[in-house]
Amino acid sequence: MRLINQHLSPPAATALKFAPFALLILAYLLGSASRLAENPNDKLLPAFSSIAAAVDLMAFTPDRRTGDYLLWTDTWSSLKRLGAGLGISTALALVIGIGIGILPFFRALLVPFVSFVSMVPPLALLPILFISLGLGETSKIALIVIGVAPIMIRDLAQTVLALPREQIVKAETLSASSWLIAIRIVLPQAMPRLLSSLRLQLGPAFLFLIAAEAISADSGLGYRIFLVRRYLSMDVIFPYVAWITFLAASADFAIDRLHRKLFPWSELEGGR
Amino acid sequence: MTITRRLTLTTLAALGVLSFAPAAWAQEKTDFKVAWSIYVGWMPWGYASDTGIVDKWADKYGISIEVTQFNDYVESINQYTAGGYDAVTLTNMDGLSIPAAGGVDTTAVIVGDFSDGNDAVFIKGEGSLADITGRDVNLVEFSVSHYLLARALDSVGLSERDVSVINTADPDMVGAFQTPDVTAMVTWNPMVSEIVALPDATKVFDSAQIPGEIIDLMVASTDVLADNPKFGQALAGIWYETMALMTLDTPEGAAARGAMGAASGTDQAGFEAQMAATKLFADPAEAVAFTSSADLGATMDLVRAFLFDKGLLTPGATSEDAIGIELPDGTVLGDTANVKFRFDNTFMQMAADGSL
Numbered sequence: 273m274r275l276i277n278q279h280l281s282p283p284a285a286t287a288l289k290f291a292p293f294a295l296l297i298l299a300y301l302l303g304s305a306s307r308l309a310e311n312p313n314d315k316l317l318p319a320f321s322s323i324a325a326a327v328d329l330m331a332f333t334p335d336r337r338t339g340d341y342l343l344w345t346d347t348w349s350s351l352k353r354l355g356a357g358l359g360i361s362t363a364l365a366l367v368i369g370i371g372i373g374i375l376p377f378f379r380a381l382l383v384p385f386v387s388f389v390s391m392v393p394p395l396a397l398l399p400i401l402f403i404s405l406g407l408g409e410t411s412k413i414a415l416i417v418i419g420v421a422p423i424m425i426r427d428l429a430q431t432v433l434a435l436p437r438e439q440i441v442k443a444e445t446l447s448a449s450s451w452l453i454a455i456r457i458v459l460p461q462a463m464p465r466l467l468s469s470l471r472l473q474l475g476p477a478f479l480f481l482i483a484a485e486a487i488s489a490d491s492g493l494g495y496r497i498f499l500v501r502r503y504l505s506m507d508v509i510f511p512y513v514a515w516i517t518f519l520a521a522s523a524d525f526a527i528d529r530l531h532r533k534l535f536p537w538s539e540l541e542g543g544r
Numbered sequence: 545m546t547i548t549r550r551l552t553l554t555t556l557a558a559l560g561v562l563s564f565a566p567a568a569w570a571q572e573k574t575d576f577k578v579a580w581s582i583y584v585g586w587m588p589w590g591y592a593s594d595t596g597i598v599d600k601w602a603d604k605y606g607i608s609i610e611v612t613q614f615n616d617y618v619e620s621i622n623q624y625t626a627g628g629y630d631a632v633t634l635t636n637m638d639g640l641s642i643p644a645a646g647g648v649d650t651t652a653v654i655v656g657d658f659s660d661g662n663d664a665v666f667i668k669g670e671g672s673l674a675d676i677t678g679r680d681v682n683l684v685e686f687s688v689s690h691y692l693l694a695r696a697l698d699s700v701g702l703s704e705r706d707v708s709v710i711n712t713a714d715p716d717m718v719g720a721f722q723t724p725d726v727t728a729m730v731t732w733n734p735m736v737s738e739i740v741a742l743p744d745a746t747k748v749f750d751s752a753q754i755p756g757e758i759i760d761l762m763v764a765s766t767d768v769l770a771d772n773p774k775f776g777q778a779l780a781g782i783w784y785e786t787m788a789l790m791t792l793d794t795p796e797g798a799a800a801r802g803a804m805g806a807a808s809g810t811d812q813a814g815f816e817a818q819m820a821a822t823k824l825f826a827d828p829a830e831a832v833a834f835t836s837s838a839d840l841g842a843t844m845d846l847v848r849a850f851l852f853d854k855g856l857l858t859p860g861a862t863s864e865d866a867i868g869i870e871l872p873d874g875t876v877l878g879d880t881a882n883v884k885f886r887f888d889n890t891f892m893q894m895a896a897d898g899s900l
Contacts, residue, residue: 311647311648312647313645313646313647313648313858313884314646314647315625315645315646315647316625316626336855399716399719402716402719402720402723403719403720403722403723406723406724406725406726407682407710407712407720407723407725407726408725486713487712487713487716488682488710488711488712488713488716488720489710489711490708490709490710490711495711498711499685499686499711501618501622502618502642502685502686502687503641503642503645503646503686503856504622504625504626504642504646
């Protein structure tokens with residue numbers, strides 16, 4: 273039998289699903305135990321018990337100095353930045369993307385510019401952003417917008433341009449105005465793609481968020497990781513990484529659900 | 545299938561253990577690795593490595609020493625703490641909060657210098673230190689800058705509650721100072737000399753007001769040193785030969801200072817200005833006297849109190865005595881059963897006696 277035709281029994285499939293995770297945990301436990309045997313204060317691969325203690329300290333014990341629960345204030349600060357950045361990017365993508373897609377004037381004006389901007393490596397702009405926009409929230413949100421908006425705009429414009437020309441012509445013969453075509457023909461077909469595009473940009477948005485927070489901040493998930501890195505607190509870094517992964521995965525799942533609920537028909541088109 | 549899986553599992557587990565296996569420290573060996581990072585008091589290591597002084601002393605003791613420059617100071621310490629290097633350059637405070645708190649028994653082999661103006665507190669506009677009240681202060685949190693701020697605030701009866709600290713990466717300090725929302729900053733050289741030159745910057749406190757508290761060291765793993773005293777001797781030999789050369793008032797000395805200046809992104813004049821804000825112990829006898837004085841114990845007491853207050857002295861520490869600090873005369877500050885940070889005069893004394 274060819275390997276590509278191999279069918280797994282459900283229990284085998286389940287076992288395989290968990291195998292990589294189990295292996296990872298096992299390798300960690302072995303490595304951690306061997307390092308801790310050598311040096312009980314080792315910080316590189318802390319025991320699960322010290323990770324649990326760190327989680328308790330960060331998430332469920334008020335900070336000695338400020339009285340805040342650090343994990344939650346960090347999460348809230350980061351999510352605000354992320355939400356603002358992605359919100360602005362999505363709005364820009366919607367307006368400019370559809371504009372480029374249907375209006376020749378916009379297309380001539382913006383396509384070369386947007387393509388150019390989308391090629392600028394955003395992290396290389398970071399020092400310039402910090403000088404020109406200051407070290408506050410603006411520059412962090414701006415970094416996320418510069419990083420994800422151009423890609424989302426290009427993606428959406430591409431989707432609009434790929435709509436069948438016949439649909440537009442048909443609407444014109446029914447005497448629809450440009451505005452009506454944009455609202456009734458283009459927008460409903462662009463929205464599902466906008467959500468998918470947003471979903472794909474979650475990863476890059478987190479990357480830019482953490483990079484910005486590493487440079488200057490007084491709270492945030494990336495801030496905390498880069499702060500405790502200073503004294504090698506892996507017992508804090510590991511849970512934070514897991515938490516960020518969880519947040520990103522939840523957002524991804526939520527957008528996917530929203531997509532299916534709002535645009536059930538788009539699934540039929542192979543998830544365009 | 546099962547065989548393959550078992551094999552994969554074993555291989556992966558083995559890989560996991562191997563890649564994180566602790567370096568075998570406690571034994572006699574001949575190859576040593578030293579990490580250093582760019583700072584006025586540590587530039588001699590790079591220069592010594594480039595000009596063959598390192599190899600000369602290593603050959604004398606029949607060992608080899610690989611000197612690696614790190615662009616990131618914290619990363620160099622983390623590499624040492626993780627076991628990748630035998631020795632590293634760091635400050636007395638970071639030595640206590642990173643390797644010692646991480647359970648790596650660490651000994652200060654060479655007390656190279658202390659900051660005598662290299663670290664400074666700035667405010668924007670006219671005023672004095674008391675005007676910092678209520679401002680955001682940009683600094684590298686938990687670094688010596690943070691310590692300097694705590695000492696500065698203490699000197700005028702303020703505390704950290706009177707300001708808000710904003711963590712800012714050190715390469716961005718000079719640029720950040722020129723943005724409108726930054727009104728106060730603590731940083732170190734070479735950034736200090738650039739910020740002083742900005743029109744609206746006022747220096748309100750610097751490390752010259754707390755002399756001898758921010759000390760730059762070359763530290764090594766205590767176990768490695770115990771098994772390989774040659775390594776400590778070679779380090780001291782390298783250091784004091786380079787010191788003698790770079791403090792010469794001759795064309796050779798000027799060339800050495802110029803080379804170190806160029807390597808740290810400035811020139812001979814810029815480097816000499818930074819040296820002026822650094823109390824360099826070019827004479828080993830002077831370093832021995834400094835390390836043996838009672839002031840060192842008092843300084844380490846302040847440092848450990850600061851670290852404990854910030855929660856940096858191991859997570860479960862219930863008092864500042866959690867980690868023992870051994871001074872050259874054998875007295876121990878803190879827990880005698882958990883001595884992880886030691887000041888040792890042996891190698892500097894050998895250099896002073898000319899017996900290397």
